[in-house]
Each structure stands twice: as C-alpha cells, then as structure tokens.
Amino acid sequence: MDRVVIMEEEGFNKTLDKGLALLEDELLAVENTPKKELKGETVFKLYDTFGFPIDIINDIAEKRGISVDEEGFTAFMAQQKQRAKAAWKGAAGDTLAARFQSLLEEGTRSEFVGYNSLGTESRIVVLMDEKAENVESLAVGQKGYLVTSKTPFYGESGGQSGDHGVITADSGNATVLDTMKPNAELTVHHIEVSEGSIRNEQAVNMQVSEEVRLASARNHTCTHLLHAALRRVLGDHVKQSGSLVTPDRLRFDFTHISALTPKEIKEIELDVNAAIMANIPLDVAEMEYEKAVEKGAMALFGEKYTDKVRVVAIADNSVELCGGTHLSATGQAGSFFILSDGGVAAGIRRIEAATGFNALNLSLANREELHSIAGLVKGKAGDVANRVKGLQQENRSLRKDMEQLAAKAASSQGGDLMSNVTDIDGVKVLAARVDVPNVKALRDIMDDLRSKLGSGIACLATADSEGKVTLLVAVTKDLNDKFKAGQLIGQIAGEVGGKGGGRPDMAQAGGNNADGINAAFEKLKALVKG
Template sequence: MTGKEIREKFLKFFEERGHRILPSASLIPTNDPSILWTAAGMVPFKPYFTGTAKPEMLRVTTCQKCLRTPDIEEVGRTARHHTFFEMLGNFSFGDYFKEKAIPWAWEFTTRVLGLPAEKLWISIYLDDDEAFDIWHREVGVPAERIVRMGKDTNFWEIGVGPCGPCSEIYIDLGEERGCGSPECRVGCDCDRYLEIWNLVFIQFFRDEAGNYTPLASKGIDTGMGLERVASVLQGVNSNFDTDLFREIMDYTAGLVNREYGAEKKTDMALKVIADHCRAVTFAIADGALPSNEGRGYVLRRLIRRALRFGRLLGLNEPFLYRVSGAVIRQMADVYPELPANKDHVLRVIRSEEERFGETLAQGTEILNRLVQEARNAGRTVIDGREAFRLYDTYGFPLELTREMAAEEGLTVDEDGFAAAMEEQRERARSARQETEYLSEAGAFYKSLREQLGETRFVGYDVLETGARVLALIKDGRPVKQAVAGEEVEFILDVTPCYAASGGQVADHAGVEAPALEVRVTDVFRPVEGLFVHRGKVENGILKENDSVRVKVDVARRRDTARNHSATHLLHKSLKEVLGGHVHQAGSLVEPDRLRFDFTHYAPVSPEEMRRVEEMVNGAILDSLPVETEITTLEEARARGAAALFDEKYGENVRLVKMGDFSLELCGGTHVRNTAEVGLFKLISESSVGAGLRRVEAVTGPGALRYVSAREEQLAHIAELVKASPAEVVARVEALVREHRELEREAEGLRARLARFEVQSLLEKVRELDGAKFLAARTTAPDMDSLRAMVDLLRDRLGSAVILLASPAGERVNLVAAVTGDLVLRGLHAGKLVKEIAPIVGGGGGGRPDMASAGGKDPSRLQEALDRAYTVAMGQLKG
C-alpha cells in the first residue's frame, strides 16, 4: 500500500465506526504556550481530555501532522528518526474505552492492513489485567505474545492531569533484523521488534500529591506512525525508502545527477534534505517563520542543516525552495494549506537560503581569524568549542571547518566539538517543556467550573446587567470575602465583560451594590466557559453570593470595538493592495490603537501604505453594516471566510460580515456599522522577522488626537522657518539645499586646513631605526577626520609609524598606522594603541596596520604621545 492508501483506509475505517474525520490541526499549537509544536495526535484535543472544553463530537479520527526536534542530529543516520511525520489516531472523549479500542486496533492491523497475526506482539502495563483479558480472551492473541512492561514505557502521564496505562502493537521483522542476543524481545533497542501503534487508556487523574483517582469519563488516545507502517507494508528497511520520501529524494538527487542508493554519504544528505524540507514546508504553511528564537529558531536550524548537506552534494546555490515545491506537489491533495500558501512558503525558504549565504561569508571570516590565532600561538589545532560556536551560531559545517583548516595545515579538536554539542543537547533536554495535560492552576479553575457551572456571557448584546458572585479567589485559593483595598479574582453567574482573547484586550468595568464598589481591570478565561474577573475593592466588602450590578466601561469598549473592526478592514485591504499571500500573523486590539502583524516579504512602500489607508477609509465612508451570525465551520470556509492559522475553531463558529467587503471568523466585539470606526490612520510600518511585517494604526478619537498632534507640529515648524503652513515644504526644501551647499563649502575648507596641518606635522617627524616616526596632537574634530589625516601622512612618509591624537570635548581620540614593511619587522598598530590608551584613561586596538582608541583624560595626552616612541622601539625587530 502507498502512504496515501494507508492514510485513507485508516480514516475510512474509523469513520465507518462512528468517528468524525477532522482535518489535521496546525503544527503551531493553539492557545498552548507550554509547547512549541504539535508533536502528537492528541495535542489538539488536550482540552477535551482535561475537561477544560466540551467536545462537539465524542468520537474523532485524524491524520495529524507532527513536528518533534529532540534528535535533529539523528535524522538521516537512522531508519526512523524524523522531525516531521504523520500520526494516525482515533480518539474517544468519554464514549468507548478498551472494550472497543483494542478489537478495532487488531481488526484494522490484521484485516485491513493484512499484517500477519502470528508476527504481532502486544505490550501492556504491568497490572492492566483488563487489557490482557481483552487482547487474550476476546481478540485471541496468545498469552505468550502479550508482554507486561513497566511504568517507564507503558504508563502515560505528564505532571498533573489525566493519565493512564498504554498498550502497544509490535511487529516482529525477523531475526535478521535483530541484535543476535538470546535476550532479544519486545522492548529491545534493535530493529527486530518495531512498535507501530500505541493505545493510551486515559482512566485516572493524577493530582499534585501523586494520587491517582479513577476518572468518571474515560478516554482513548491512540497514535500510529504513518511512515513506520508504510515501511512495514512496503517491505523496506527504512522509513526513507517508502513512497512518502522517495519522490522527494529522487527529485533532489536529480538536481545533482546522482542516484539514491549508490553511495552512503549521498544517501544521508538526501534523507536529511527530504525530512527537513517536509518539516519547514508544513511549518511555514501553518504560519511559522524563521527567526532567532523559539519555533523560528528551530526552522532556521532545520533549513541550515539541510543547506549544509546540500553543499556536500555540490548544491551551492539556493535549491531547497525547489525541493519544497516537490513536497507541495506530493502532499497537496491531502493538505490543501500547502498549495494555498505555496508562493509564501517558497519565497520564505528562498529568502532564508540567501540569508544563509551571507552567514557563510561571516563564518569564513571568523574561521580565518581562528586559523591566524592558532598560528600566532604556535598551535596546530583549532579549538573544538570555537568550531562548535561557528557551527551553532553561524551554521558553519564541521566538515567545512575541517577542510579549510586542513588547507592551512591545521586540524580541528573534534572531541571538543562533540563535547560542546552534547552540552547543548543536554541544555535543550533540560529546557524542553513536556506537554502537560493540565497545570495546577488549570485543574483548580476546572474544578471551580464543575462546581459552579459556566459563566453566561451577554456582552455582545448588553453592557450592563445584574449578577451574583459565585466565588472569590485570592492568591490561587478560594476566599469568602475581600475588603476595601484588596485585589481579588471573582466569578459571576452572568457577565457583560469581554475576556481577553483573539488579540483583543479585556473590558474594564465597575461592579456595584449598596455600600460596594469594585473596579475590574482584567477578565480572562482560564478554562472554556469560565470568566474570571480581576479587580480591586475600592469601597465596602465583596462577599460570596452578593447580588451586584456590572457596568462595562462603555467608552473603552466602544474604542476597542472601533479598532477591532478596523483590523478586519485592514486585513482585507492589505490583501487587495499587497497580494493574496498576506495572512494575519497576530494582532493587538486596544482602546487607543491597533497593531497588526502579517506575512509579506518587503517593506510596505509609502504609496502602498497610502492605498491601504484609502481603501480602509473608503469602506468606513461606505457605512457598511456589520453583521454577525453563527454557522458551521464548513459553511464559513465555503463562503470564503478568513480564519487565523493559530486559532482553534469548533464545529460552530461566529462569522463577522462587513457588507461585501470583509468576511472573517471572529469572537471579538465590533461596531454596528463601519461608519462608527471614524477616521483611520496608519502611523507606522516595520519588520518583526523574516517575511513578517507590522503596521500600527489609530481610529476614532485616537486618530483625531494623532491628526491634531501633527497639525501642532506643522504649525511649530512653520513658525521656526518663518513661513505659513502651506509654504512649509518649499521653505524647508530651500533650507536643505542651502545647508548642503554650506556643508560642501565647510568640507572644502576642512580639507584645506588638514593639508596645512599635515604640512606642519611633517616637521615633527623623527627617525626610528631607518624608518619615520610621528606622534602628534591635531585639531581633527572626529575619528573620521583623524583617519583621513593619517592616510595623507602615510602617503607622504613612505615607511613609517604614525600616531595622531585629538581632544574632543572631555574625550581623546587616537589613531595609529603602520606601513606594511614595518609590520613585517614586528610593529603592530593595535598593540601600540592598546598600550598607549590607558595613559589617557581609555582602551582600544585593531589590526597590525591600522588601529584606533579612545580615552577620557585629555590632560595626559602629551604624556601618551611621548610614550609612543619607546613602545614602537620595543616592538621593532632588527
């Protein structure tokens, strides 16, 4: 079976058994800062297993794209290590349990995939007799092929939250794939027994104290690696030999006229390129971008590792974006986000490839310095940690470092390199956050929701309502009351307050009752359906069960709504002006401004900014009605609604429509008519990463304040240049021309003065063992002028050492130069200024032929100049 056939058969099998087929979630986890990537099929469903959200269907099946990075360096070396892979899974959220999950797994494996039952082995948790009985008595697996294993391998738990035992299906690939040990069995590290499917039975809740409580609603979470199963069914020894990889590797091999399978070194390079290109292609399509931190750093590292292996094949020009095109062609019918974002993906990868070329040049310069330092110190070995820094910081391959060092007669301390590599891996392992089902705080709020019920949000329709105080929380613990002056969290049965989400900040509000005033400054939803208000008691005592009146800050809500509606108009306008590749990559909606991040590859020109601003204001002037409706996600997408790549949407979604101009999925608050947005002004545009731009804007009262401030500035400038506001531009242009002319005249005068001063300085030249020596004070106003004067003197003097100094306010500038013949005799400009500068309270250094320094004590300048001759004589060799 092909990989595509396996994928389709799996999803169809479980659809026939009442499961809803859901598309793969994004590789960027939704609302989960604890992890960088979606690394398992269960990640999108964590809220359902923890109970922080309610599933709209109890049975689900997916083929989830996953990305894991703990063992990047192993990719290409082994048969099964990958960064990107696809995980097939079926899930039950409180519906069926072991009694169905186990027989279905056996049926799919043996009947649909056709794997021989006699070669399948089962592992279960040590004391999971329930699983043993189902596997043995109901399914018919012989008892001797059911292996009980310990907690470290067959019990799934991470911190506080739901957990449970696991059961795995292994296939025996034959003695020839084994290690030859008589103890070889399921669980051995060799390749004989291959795990193909893991069934997790979520049946307990682990608390902070380590106690396990049976769950009333049990769950099933399974994962089958598509690449592994494909390797078994296609009868190959490596995942890379399956059709999931061969098409990509053969394409890359064709770029260099090589053949996969002919040479081990070539094969490894092709494997790394195929795996890493799959990972970065999917990640960029899901909205990630290369950068120097977080998931962006992971992408940059993967791209550069692939490029390094490409260079081993002779691919020195950008090529990875072409391989990415092959990935998209192969996977387009399964993952529509790939062709939809093709231009964006290829452009980002190519841009990163070109950036790497510049980085490689930097690395070469640093390596040349390391070679020179080793020679100067009489060493024949490049320090391993320095070689690793080149690799890790600049993406410089060890192979290239080794090759270039060998050309200079040097070697590389590869043991030191390996030690530094292992230290970095250990740091990564220590820093890597595991996927937690539920934090301690999350468990606390979940228990509150179960106890109190969900908060009813009425803030779309009303901004004031009566409510009852259900609970108060202080320092993470329930309290009965809060007195004046205390800050406290509290939960109401009903609220008009919008909780921060989707980039929109929370409402502020007042909570009142007789003799009670509370000022709410934040509202958040720690678990689905529960609104937590945070505020300060300003007067009286807030108590549990109080009846109160909640009043949203109307002006703040109105201004925030203006800015939120404006982001929708802005998003659409950017797409129209810049192109369909523009996608929202984040936003911040506050009462006084809005910030909008989006994918684009170049600065937005002033003309493009003007067109975007005109388009938004045109939509505002058209007074478009703003309407909302609840519909299905499928229907919203069919109508072309824009959705954020990093948002998770349920079966039913809220659609915000602004005339025929904009259609987006959104849970935020909005104006009723675009005319209410008022004036829209773009105030800035900048880069926030490779292929990522940011604009900021103001609307309504904020835009009026902005325009008013600019008018005041214009009036002030007009006053300064003695012109009316209408004549300011012409007057400033005339002043600029006049200033440039004066600058040219001044520059000419400075040059003439410098020549005169050089002439006088020549009279101070001394002999230095057959060469010329000059150390003198000058009137040069800055370091550039000082260097220019040194150059003039060097041209006049021939073989010479020169040290010029000039006071600059409270500081001293020093520049030294040594001609090439004297460098060969031991004189070194950098060492000269390094020894002289401390006399004037400073420091500096530089190359043997040119160096500079600064100081803070002009009073000792002559002493420093007098010392220079002695230092130069000491450096001179014969």
C-alpha cells in the same frame, strides 16, 4: 524601500530553506505509511519555530498526496494559547489556572449577555482572593476574582482584550480591572474593591465601561475591514495569522513575504476609510458552521469552531466567523490610521493601527509636529520637504567648504610642525599635539607631514572637549623593516588609556586620558632609540 523588500525576501528564503528541509524529511517519513498524514506536532513546529506559513505546508503536502492533521495542529495551538494566557495569571501562577479548571469541573458556568447590553443584574457564585482561594468577602483595597451567574463583560478571547467596568452591591463597589475567559462557558472578573466590601453569593449590578467597549469594538471591526483591504490590495494569498484587539490599537498578522510599499499602505488606509465613511451596517447572525462557510465566511486554520457559529458580515467587504464585540455600523469607527508595518516571521507581516479618537489624536500630534518642524526650518508646513532638501544642500556645500579650509589649515600646520622634528640615531621623529575638528583633518595633516618628512616617523595627537584622545602614528615605508606603525601605537596607546593598531605604515589609537599625550610621545621616542 526596494532594498528593504529584498532584505525581507532574503530573510524569508533562508527560513524557508530550513523549514522545507524539515518538511521534506517528515513528508518522506509518512508518504509510504497507510494513513499518509503529516503530524499536527510537525505542522505546529514548522509554524511556531520557523514561522512557516500554514498555507505553504498545506499546498506542499497536498501536491504529494499527503493530508495534514488539522486536529493535532489545533490542539498544539490551543496549548500555546494557554501558555500565552500566563500573562494574566499574575502572582497566583499555575494555581489560578488550576482553580479555573476546577471550577469548570465543578460545573460552574456564567452566561454571557453582553452582545446587546452593557449592564445586567446578576449574582456572585464564586469569590476568590488573589491567591485563587475561596473567600466569603473582600474589603476595600483588596483584589480578587469573581464569577457571576451571568455577565455583560466580554472575557479576553479571540485576540480581543477583556472589558473593564464596575460592579456594585448593597455592601460596596468594585472596579473590574480585567475580564478573562478560561473557557467558552466561564467568564472570570479580576476586581479591586473600591468601596465597602463585596460578599460571595450577593446580588450585584454589573456595568461595562462604554468608552472601553466602544474603543475595542472600533478596533475589532476595523480589523475585519483591514483583512478585506489587504486581500484586495495585495492579493488573495493574504490570510490572517494572528491578531490583538485592545481599546488603544489593533495588531494584525498576515501572510505576505515582503514589506509594504508606501503606495500599498496608502491604498489600504483609503480602502478601510472608504468603508468607514460608507457607514455600512454590520450583520451579525448565528448559524450552522457548514452554512456559514457556504456563505463565504472566512474560518481560521487552527481555530476550533462549534457546530453553531457567529458570523459577522460587513456587506460585500467582509464575512468572518467571530465571537468578538463589534460596532453596529462602520461609521462609528470614525477613522483608521496605520501606525507601522513590520515582519515578525518568515512570510508573516504585522500591521499596527489606530481608530477613532486614537487615530484622530495621532493625526493631530503629527500635524503639531509638522508645524514645529516647519518653524525650526523657517518654512511653511506644506513646503517642509522642499525646505529640508534646501537645507541639506546648504549643509553639503558648507561641509565641502569646511573640508577645503581644513585641508588648507592642515597644509599650513604641517609646515609649522616640521620645526618639531628631532633626530634619534639617524631617524627623523616628529611628535606633536594639534587641535583639529575631526579625525579626517588629523589624517590630512599626517599625509602632508609624511610627504614633507620624506623618511621618518610621525606621531600626532588631538583631544576633544570631553578628553577623548585620538593618536596617529605614521612610518615611512623605507623604515618598515625596523619600525611598524601598528606595533609602535600598540605600545604607546596605554599612556592615553586606550588601545590601537593598524598597518605597518599607518596606525590609529583612541583613549580617554588627554593628560597622557606627552608621556605617549616620550615613550615613542624611547622605542625608536631602542
């Protein structure tokens, strides 16, 4: 683990050096200007290209008496988010995004009523096909997009995925495959008609999937608890750098330069689960932005906030500005389980975790796997580690015994193989095929042969059950002026369908044609004969 931490820090330092060089150039360019402001585009490049933590940029600029163009940075971040939303554009591509924009310009709006209710009566105000073209109706099996005057469906935003559910009308039903939020005032539902037809401007009943919403809420509330736990365990330098909340799991990016240790991961999991077991009620309120910040609410750098914001507080654990959907109390999360911790950029870590039934299912699967391993090693689940250690020791001991036996066999084979020595123009040449368990055993035999030959050239070959060939050529040093093992093996390796090379005294080749071994031997003898 220490090695992993060192590697993480070395990687961070290399990227940091590149980013610092760019930052220094930009600071020098603006420090003598009247405005003394670091451009938002530069800040975004440092953040996006180099994975440069925003906090470091702010701290360095502040020490030089230079401000940071937060509005410019926010604008570039918004553009990046729009590009990221390309994933839900589907085949319609830019056409769909352009259509959403035109809806806003036309004054189309939809009221979100889903914080306190999962269902509502509403009316379709826009109905489109998959190509984003207005239609009067969609029939069974057809997919499209619709906007209603009000909706309980939460549209993908703030890192939280969109709701799923059903929409019913007198003429038919539709499944909501996804919900998008191109703008704070516009929610678009991606649907597939499952029965009958859906018509524009008709009254509909909208019902969000409680299972999907609750699963997302578990992960979103636990994202806030995780953020707070990270700051308590790792330090106040931890700040959110991104997040993703889906029904299946949560992903949280944060500023920290090294990999988490097993001890830290355990502390974080215990911290979050303690808050879950305390069943703390969530306090959600809307208030003025300035008042929320005074209250201690954490605002994310680069995010745009309106004058009035939504504050989600979990007692003394967490106070954050958030527009997402949450649990009413932490106990509804059930449990929290960290799946992984990894680096995504210089100084940026990523944790993936599961909650509720997903966390429970993972724990059950891990227990089942542990019992399976215990059965394989003929031990008990609680003593698997010790049993594996014992088997490893047994394996090392057996391997040592096998190596000793192989060495004895090599010595024995070496003596037997000496009968294959032929004299070619005064040079002793030995070429033989042997059956050995591995390349090391082949080398051991070759070492024994070189000792017995005194002066000469030896070539050994072996092939495994799949026909993979290994060739060794050795030339005693007194003959290296005339013959070099690396050159010889390079010329004969083609016979076994391979290539090779090495030193003047020892060389190795591999191939896949065991039928060519004898031809390789004959070619070697021909090369020695000249």
